[in-house]
Amino acid sequence: MSNSNPVSSASQAAIPTAGQVLEKLFTTTHRLHLLFEARLAEYGLPAFITGPRLRFLVTVAEAGTIRMGDMAVRSGIAPRTVTQFADALEQERLLLRLPDPEDRRSTLLRLTDKALPLMDRARSAMKESAEQVLGHLEPDKREQFHALLLLLGAAPAADAE
Template identity: 30%
Template sequence: MADGPQPDQVGLRFLSQAYRVRKVLDEHMVASGLSLARTKVLQVLDRTGSIRQASLAGELGFAQRTVTQTVESLERDKLVERRSDPSDGRAKLVALTEAGATALAASTRAGDQLLQRIFGSLDPEQLAGLAELLDAIDLATGAG
């Protein structure tokens, strides 16, 4: 057996750590009013403006059913509004409301504060090294 960390062991540790950071981030963001998943939906709407639900699902990489359920929930909370697409009455456009923009800003601030606390605990050299490692992982997975 080779000395030093093995790729599979490091990979599993990385996945566990990523899950833990995501869980803590989601809990922190929920305390500010929105889950991470709901925040992602609102971020796309903030960036794109009105968008068809099918396109929203594609932007997020989520199943259309999941997006429909999330949009329905966000609509009940008055954070988004749905209306018929003028070019195709069967399709629905989803848009961010003013209340949604306010909730998005609060959630984003909460998430940014937590990420600053977590990753701000690294010194500049460690942070730069982590960024390089993440770039290498992106390349290895075809994302970069």
């Protein structure tokens, strides 16, 4: 007499491994990134406004003005990367670097007037992309998905051990 339960074995086989889930997350993220980049182009945003640069600009826009060091912390990126983004966006005349009146060793970032209409178009593109990707999900499924993303984002990093 066998102790194996065929229903239990079948349901276990259907459960994806952590590696399979991560692989699906990466491929889905890549597909969504391409879709978003295409939507930005449809809205007439220049090709140099990539997803990461747009997130950078959005963070500056939300802050009004922000120290470069605070930008690194808030964005979770290295200070060197903040400098690279600031260099590129300043060259495109979308970002200003200003002396910090409270700390002369610090530099503040602020959007230029040229950036504001681009940000409006980018927000429209983001909203439309979000609806295209997530609009078909029922509210409870969207809530579950959001909760899972928060849980995944809060998982301890390997280097935090």
